[in-house]
Amino acid sequence: MVETALRRPPLAGLVPPPGDAVVLAPVPPAARFILRVRPAAQTAAGEAFGGPLPTIACRAATEGARAALWLGPDEWLLISPDAPDFTALAGVPHSLVDVGHRQAGITVSGPRAAAALNTGCPLDLDEAAFPVGMCTRTVVAKTQIVLWRTAPETFHVEAWRSFLPYVCGYLAEASREFSG
């Protein structure tokens, strides 16, 4: 489609660092929305999205290629292959805002992925403290990110597009000490 040809995603120029102790890679293209809705309508919103909205703080729920990341008591980041159809929610107060061009994601994976992230992220990334399926807003050094652990040694990092060169540069620099 014509639109795709015109797109220039922010991670086109990502050069992954050497070694396999830490691997940086862009996540595949996807639609992204921020959903805000009050508790009464959360079930209906989940049905419209095609996947449940997690209600436990800082947890993500996936349904096939769809993921809903809890970012706040009434806030989710929705990631899905296509734009979800929320017409069923007409008349229900909510906010659905397209952020598919605002941000993009990378995966940070490998046996030293957590250590590389901890170079700039102050959270406890021990699996007991930050298990698979946990997600949160946090930082990599001077930049805000959303961090989501998708596997014991794999993290999904979302950042706003203008911060991605910094995030990737920082994590690539952090990975260097594990490349020997």
Place this chain on the structure above:
Amino acid sequence: MSSLRTASGGRIDRTKTLRFYFDGRSHTGVQGDTLASALLANGEYLLGRSFKYHRPRGVVAAGSDEPNAIVNLTRDAARSTPNVRATTIELYEGLHAESQNRFPSLQVDIGAINDLLSPLLPAGFYYKTFKWPASWWQRVYEPLIRAAAGLGRAPTLPDPDRYVGRWAHADVLVVGAGPAGLSAALAAADAGVRVVLADEQSEFGGSLLSEPTEMQTWLAEAIATLAANPRVTLLPRTTAFGYFAHNMAGLAERVTDHLANPPPHLPRERLWQIRVKQVVLATGALERPLVFPNNDRPGIMLAGAARTYLNRYGVLPGKRIVVATATDSAYRAALDLRAAGADVAVIADLREAPGEIADEARAAGIAVRTATSVVGAGGLQHVAWAALAPVAGGAPEAVPCDALLMSGGWTPAVHLFSQSRGKLRFDADASAYLPDVSAEHERSAGACRGVFGLAEAQGDGAAAGASAASGKPYTPSAATPNGGGWLGLMPNAPAKKAFIDFQNDVTAKDIKLAVREGMRSIEHIKRYTTTGMATDQGKTSNMNTLGVASGALDATIPQIGHTTFRMPYTPVTFGGLAGFSRGDLFEPIRMTPIHPWAAEAGAVFEDVGQWKRAHYFPKRGEDLHAAVARECLAVRASVGMFDASTLGKIEVVGPDAAEFLNRMYVNAWTKLGVGRCRYGILCREDGFVRDDGVVGRIAQDRFHVTTTTGGAAGVLNMMEDYLQTEWPELDVWLTSTTEQWAVIAIQGPKARAVIAPLVEGLDISREKFPHMAVAECTFAGVPARLFRVSFSGELGFEVNVPADYGRAVWEAIYAAGRPHNIVPYGTETMHVLRAEKGFIIVGQDTDGTATPDDAGVGWAVAKSKRDFVGKRSLARAAMTGPSRKQLVGLLTADPKTVLEEGAQLVDDPHQAVPMTLLGHVTSSYYSATLGHSIALAMLVNGRARIGQTVHVPMPNGAIAVRVVKPVFYDPEGARLDG
């Protein structure tokens, strides 16, 4: 010089010889040596010159408490580190070190004249000497003092090494891996919790590394047990330098300093920031020197250090040894040295009745003199004799020696405990300050809380470690006094040249002088004499200072108190603290989707916060002014395009969206129709302008709010704050969309002609799409929000497209504009165009003290609204009236004169300084369109002064300016429709 290396023993590998260089001379050491031990083994006693008097100095200690043996360590021109302790430098092949503070050489040093002049250089010398004449201060004294101040030379080249940071969490952090720390870590690890064990030395073991042999099996097993536990992180060569609030510790790990050829992927240092539930401090104790004349001669060292050099490094401190002590522990050194074949001439014990260990020494054939004080030492660049005198009085006897070992007792290392705001108490039995009341979840174990003795320290550590793992309250057992100790000047010893602080050259005489001259507080004595203020922060000197001050003030030590312990425990490199924050990673460099096009087009960029914005687009040979003049004229005559993507954007969605904006902004929003925009002003609660921007109504329940580039994050935070804390009942939500949209402004009479072919599904004619309209459409093949707005006064559009399309759409507009000679322009032209129209920039024309009316946008305030943020403040009397500064325009008589932004305005330029200031120039440019300079200003009662003349006082004379209305171009607004 003869070798002092023993034939066997120690933790060194005699088969691995390492060549190294000190002051250019080649020496050899072995694997496991420190620079200090290797130099001592080579008979090199003289390692440096002291700071003030340039006295010859040698090794005093064996660890990070070393005050004297500090050197410059060099790998190459860029890797040069001054003031490194030779006692902590692990030897590697090819190491280069140089002594400091000497000229022309260490042996022959001209600065040593200061030692002879020392009667003229007492404590407080600076304060007494550099007072007259006052005019000399800047020209003579300060440059002189600055030249003399500081030790070592900072490298001048950029640091080529890498430094990394690491955040970590654990249940228990144990600081210090001596017998207490290892026992604590073992006990905590046994409980199954996450443990971090850090020690500043290259090997774990602490004091055990200085023991002969019996404990080595236990040590090896303890380390192996910990290393095999995946829940335990072992950090050797790691100094816990800071203890911060909420059990946060700062640790500096030296990763590659000990390697001859560091692998390129490894950082030089790693800065750990560790948050833990419980801390066990097992930082040990530091031995105190004795204070007597010439106690700084090379060859005089701490008894415990001598024992370390013998048992750990296989180095004898000398061949004929005198020991002067106030404790039992020095006997251990004497006995070990005797067993190693050294001649221990005599042990001079200050005490009348030393313990059983004295009998052990006598049995080994060592003469012990009790109640004997060391009252002096002789020798020029190396100790040659010790003067011993009975405490009861009598003539001193000079005993020849080439090594004089001293022990005044052990000072618990309470630095980290005190940094954590824990309260200390003075323990008279231990002659030391000990940890008393904790401020953090922390406990001290072993010698750092006065528990001496190997078994006692192990037991104390194990109890502390187990309790830390459980997190339960902990009552430590009683401390165990360490048998004696002495604080301050030795009995019968003169105070002259009796050094307390070796590194800052402070003597007992200086402390007494400070007290005589009126200093009472220990903090004043410290600053007056500089004792404890060198790079070692007085590790070996603080308690002796208290001892001397106590005598001089006739007060007990608890009455005097103690100085503040501050981080870092030992110096930390700037590189370690900076980490990645240098070069490209110093700050995020934010770039718009259109940035690459602008860069290829030769744009000059400016920093706007973290953003890089195109400042102007120079053609060949153009400077800023020429480019901006061309860009401005092109926009006014035809059309220009501008990357406005950095503009802050907030999507405000929900049934209560209009009501929310009504409460936030000064404007009225409920009647704004879908498809229309309005210029909004946002005030703070105090009524002053905080931000501005165009707000478009996309749907009944959806607004597209724009903010200033710099205000984007702050405005969203402010709105969220009000929404969550004041009006949680409103059904409205805020989402930042700043980066969702690329924004391209097309401004100029030809703007509609340029974009018309690109717009699908929207009639953008003057009638159907008037000024301040907004609509969704397809633009250049992609979904877009098109605004008809103008920040230039010309016909203008701002097209918002999803950011990935930004560059393609920019290129499409540029191609469509070529027939109209479209000009890409930068922020400078944008600023000039808006100033010609008198449009303010919040933060430039306002400074946080301007009301909407002051800024000339009072018309935006919806006075009929019941409330909005800032409304009540705006009603205060002080917010109106003739005292307010108001936005005005200024014109100079000479059209070429461009005023300086920030310049002050006065009525009478001949009045006396300080003048009565009426305001200042906020924006000032040369307008190519108008053919003369223009300026905006905030001026007291400005609108009433229109037509009058005010003055701008400048260094070269005052400039008269005429006050005018702030709209310089097209005041009727006729050009908005093209």
